[in-house]
Amino acid sequence: MERNKALLYRPGSGPAGAGTIYETVRSDIVRMRLRPGEQLSEKELGLRFMTSRTPVREAIVRLVDDGLIEVWPQRGTFVTRISLKAVKRARFVRSALELAIIREAASQGVSQDTVAVLERAIAEQEASEGDPGRFTDADDAFHRTFANTLGYGDLWSIVETQKAQFDRIRFLSLPNVTPLDLLIAQHRAILEAVKARDPDDAEATLRQHLSIVLDTAQGLLRTDPDLIIDDLGADDPGLR
Known part of the structure; x- marks a missing residue:
């Protein structure tokens, strides 16, 4: 040690x-x-x-x-080791909550103050210069803001308790495996869909955004098998 x-x-x-x-x-x-x-x-x-x-x-x-x-x-x-079963569970919980939240945010719209907070989170990601901690803090701030602005901040705490393994994948992959520019572009697209009051587009983009960690986990399982354990079981349909 x-x-x-x-x-x-x-x-x-x-x-x-x-x-x-x-x-x-x-x-x-x-x-x-x-x-x-x-x-x-x-x-x-x-x-x-x-x-x-x-x-x-x-x-x-x-x-x-x-x-x-x-x-x-x-x-x-x-x-x-990082558990693929736990990653899958965390992604399920996060998707269930966040997709519902983003649909509501896009359906009813958000205030200009909230838009400003979201823009600052994106700007912080752009300024992170590939630092995983700084980038991830800004990433979490972006997603948490939607829950907070709708009065669902307590639900985000449920996500936080479930996503530890999810976050380990993120820190292991940033910035060399996961394309930061793509993540930032997806955040901008989500924000634009919310501003345009387009819940279908907002949900579709967020769904795609949340799937990146699953692709990353599968890739890391091949390249870093000593860090990740495939404990999904033979009858499990996999991370999808």
């Missing part, structure tokens, strides 16, 4: 609680600072977060429940 010592915890005051440890390590895993197969040490996490093993273990239980780490008796605690 030598490389992880650079990821130092900077507490506001005192030792970190289980919630802070969970959120920080979860972010490290999702953003690929902790990669699949990497081993975690309760002792070193305790030192990093200036705390005892009890809150560390509480955080680990939550991360196990999220499918982001696994504990092997007599072997240790490891970051899981």
Whole structure:
């Protein structure tokens, strides 16, 4: 875990609680600072977060429940490989919610203030210079804005809880695998369809936009099989 010592915890005051440890390590895993197969040490996490093993273990239980780490008796605690089954599930949840949200946004229209927020998110993506963290933060801001402006911000929290594996694919693929220009162009097309009050076009473009991660996951399975696990099962129709 030598490389992880650079990821130092900077507490506001005192030792970190289980919630802070969970959120920080979860972010490290999702953003690929902790990669699949990497081993975690309760002792070193305790030192990093200036705390005892009890809150560390509480955080680990939550991360196990999220499918982001696994504990092997007599072997240790490891970051899981990216699960295609979890990616498919996250895409299903996200599509179900976001497609309904985008149709409603396009049907009733959005305010100029909301359009300005969406434009800023796109501009931030364009200015990200291929930085995966900056690009993804702006990407999330774009999608979350539609939910917020319709009063469905609480629904976005459901998406957030489901899409950790989805996001790991994004961070693994940006900027070299996933074409950033295409993602930005699709965002602009979605926004234009919403402004034009065209729910069919907005939904079709968003559906295409959300399918990119599935193509990316299949490609990465071939090129990085040590990072991704195909756990869909023989009877599963696949990521489509």
